Amino acid sequence: MNRIQTKLEEDKKLLSIYFTAGYPNLDDTTKIIHDLEKSGVDMIEIGLPFSDPLADGPTIQDSSTQALKNGMTTEVLFNQLKNIRKSVNIPLIIMGYFNPMLQYGVEDFCKKCQEIGIDGLIIPDLPVDVYHEEYKAIFDSYGLINVFLITPQTSDERIRFIDSVSDGFIYMVSSASTTGAKSGFGNEQTEYFKRIDNLNLKNPQIVGFGISNNRTFKAATTYAKGAIIGSAFVKHVTNEGIETIPNFVNSILK
């Protein structure tokens, strides 16, 4: 069983944290991963930076630009993560845009992920239809779980299709937005969380976008299995550096 699937079976609400690899400094990657695990985070999304991150707001854009300036590349990231499984047990997911993976070679990329012990991928600009037709077989053969996004605008029919293609969790984007654009949830979100909960999908859902503190984490996980924090964590790192990661995580989980 994939680590993601094992994790999802635990009887608790999960906290997943996104960070941009190579930011604030090129070699911070493994320290951030270790500190997040030690602080009690359940899952980590390692952001592979891209020059043109369409689905991201200014916070993650800026961290990506800086990471690229620092010299981050796909190859550098794989090297940094080479021995990560000697010390880290929680699920690791790489989140990145499709073009760098395409240039690396999709199969080579997947193979490398398997070697390192990456459990899954989130690729916002690889639509489920294309994945299903062209790449699923490759991902499957390297034991990788691909995670798809849904939004309040995604139709029930499409959600069911995404559910059928997924075998980990569904990334439930809380509102129609880029990352870091909105914070907090209104009635609309609650209605949406309920609607999805009522669909009784085979994959659990993890909510992302708009979660920044204990309150929003609780709200997001009332109906869903877990929540993902991205921009708020990147902001924390920007403002406070990487020495106070446990403080950040504690403030969410307190």
Place this chain on the structure above:
Amino acid sequence: MKLKVCGMKYQDNIEQVAAIQPDYLGFIFYEKTPRHFNTKIPKLSSDIKKTGVFVNEDLNKVIQKINEFDLQAVQLHGEEAPFYCNMLRTTTLLKKPVEVIKVFSVMDGFNFKILDEYEAVCDYYLFDTKGKLPGGNGYTFDWSLLNDYPSTKLFFLSGGIGIDEVEDIRKFKESDASKYCYALDVNSKFELEPGLKNIGVLREFINKLSNNKKMQEYNVDERGYYGNFGGAFIPEMLYPNVEELRQNYLKIMGDPDFKKEFDQLLKDYVGRPSPLYFAKRLSENYNTKIYLKREDLNHTGAHKINNTIGQILMAKRLGKNRIIAETGAGQHGVATATVCALMGLECIVYMGEIDIARQAPNVARMKMLGAKVIPALSGSRTLKDATNEAIRDWINNPVNTHYIIGSAIGPHPYPDMVTRFQSVISEEIKWQLKEQEGRENPDYVAACIGGGSNAAGTYYHFLHEENVKIIAVEAAGLGVDSGESAATSVLGKEGIIHGCKTLLMQTDDGQITEPYSISAGLDYPGVGPMHAHLSKTGRAEFMSITDSDAMEAGLELSKLEGIIPAIETSHALAIFKHKTFKQEDIVVMSLSGRGDKDLQNYIDYFKI
């Protein structure tokens, strides 16, 4: 199979349809139809048979019309008896013999017995759908009835044939029922109003029907690909919007009301058709024949408005009330702000900070037109980044907003939709060149390429004409090898930018690199997927032109022809310095925009 286009009425429209070269053109001499023909027929190619359509008309009158209009065929739509048909074939009152086509209307069934007595007295039969009026009822009959066709006389198939019937026609062609089918007769399904034919749709119909492999090679397929390029690589957040567009754009564009509104605005508001101008002095200078398609004379000064008119009408049909756009040179931003003012819709334009500085007059124009201009501050702060910001805006406003992309780029269906709106350029070139040179097809068509919308429009109706060569001109910046360039076809590799798979400039690691060109409109690291395909297949010859060559060519055109071109366009014009054409070659070049917006750049460059 031959083609007959029936129900012609207006002089200009007759000429335009004739340029498509149907085998028969039909003129209805029956007063009770709105397509009643009562003017003169312009001079037509002798390959086209002028056909008079009559309904139980007095024989003498028919004979008089045949002589008066020099008709080569008559189509009898009433209960004309066999002897009546025979008279037309034998009378000595006709100056020249005519073909006699006898029409039979088919409803739920048809008794073929009735044909017996007509076998010897007419040349063709025509089977039409029975309706209230003779012809033009707009629906088809069950063609499988023709499985029982007992005769060997060739016939025309008619009644409700339109672009949606192409698949059915293909199947029909493969069936036994079509064994004696000689021609298709089309009419009401290709009309903007009774008697006025929609040239674009007619052309598309013919292209689709010809089942030409070449055609399919260069057009978008059902999956949204041109060969290996295209598709829709978009975040799920954009899926509902893009899917809504994909499902509706062809339907909406095919709707006669839409087409009518579009054509009307192109004519009255944009000022189309734009002239096809024979550039005499420029031609002499380069010892070849150069025609300039004057998109610079459009309202707002470039081809961009063809697309924004189309897309604003599309947005309205989709019920959107907020419009966003990206812009490089500001031409597309101005064209979008213009149509938003025209329609009273909110308009937000994203523009790179660098471009805002180098295209100041256009920024001012957009503001005057009521648009909000938001600077893109990320990346190279040019067109690519403006496009990123527009896409992010769309993600954040998924319900009420339409994104008017300004070039033949982006996720499917954008490249195809923009191409179709711009295809009016080549549609006009065809009949304009026919008028001026007696032939529709030039030897070359050429255009500059940023994302590739003016080029796509200029090439569209020539893509499948093998003897028309295509030239695509990219911006080399300071030189292709200088590191400061936007020559995507040379420097690019297959990858994904702004939602489509195409050629793009990128690092080995798949990061998109920052292009450079003196021209804001060509300063883009990708190219539309159609052009990537034209480049890979060798269908188009790609040339790259440096800043300095372009600037010189812009100055040259100004001095030789009294036309100051946009710097984008100047790139296309510079090919004459690098490529020799034969004296008798006809080169049609898209003069995509005027140079007003670039005046400061010209002034600075030449220290004028």
